[in-house]
Amino acid sequence: MAEDQSFDLAGCLLRVRGRDQEAARQLVDHLYPLVIRIVRSHLPRRVAEEDLAQEIFLKMFTRLDQYQGAVPFPHWVSRIAVTTCIDQLRAQKRRPEFRWADLPENEAEVLQAVTADTAAVAPDESVAAKELVGRLLDELKPEDRMVIQLLDLEQKTLAEISALTGWNQSLIKVRAFRARRKLQKLFAELKKKEGS
């Protein structure tokens, strides 16, 4: 998306506003990598990524008249994508309690490795680690989950998260604090159960 410097975004937007369907198609093609990256990072379980991407693009077209150009258009679309993902996470029913015994074998091994102070996660277990991170994130509130994912997994700065979500930095810090406290509690409970 961003690599495609030849794409005339301003001109395309003008044509889309003039109800040019071909321009709308080009705009979707142009922004798809940006949107799908956000969707894949924050996709709730049991939601198809294509459905969510479609919902984001339809919201984008519906709200196009509200875009005043104060921020670059891709940033504006990113914010729609992030808020749509949060809405989906909110709509998702709460998962049952996280239990070590319910984990697949490879994820249980990863959890064993990270809770043991010395053992390191094997490089070939990174996919299982990613799955496990997803399970743990499911235990957090959608907004807290979003913050911790952006901070820790995507390693974004507070300013970047603020631009992406529209939340001020104090709120982001509060949400990160709450998420980390919950994660700490979760690990403590897991260790306690595993020890007993």
Added chain:
Amino acid sequence: MKPNPPEWDRLVAAARRAPYDQDMSAPYGFAARVAALSQSADRPGLAFVFQRVSLRAMGLAAALAVAAVAINFTSVRHLFDNQAAAPTQTADDPTSELVDLASS
């Protein structure tokens, strides 16, 4: 900010090494479908127009009903008063009417 639990840091570091799905291109027909849907969504359907108009019509009807009661309150109250007094009157009683005629 509160530091991460060390277990979480180790787990996230491992998760970040996971290969990322590199295919970022839109599925075939996706853009055309979304563009067509967006154009059709722009045109308000009959149901949408009905919904908008019916809600306003309902509000207007409620306001008119309240206004009508307020304006005609005195007349309505007199009507009820008259109806309450009706049993003492003899207008609809043929016998009383005959007696009245005879006495007049």
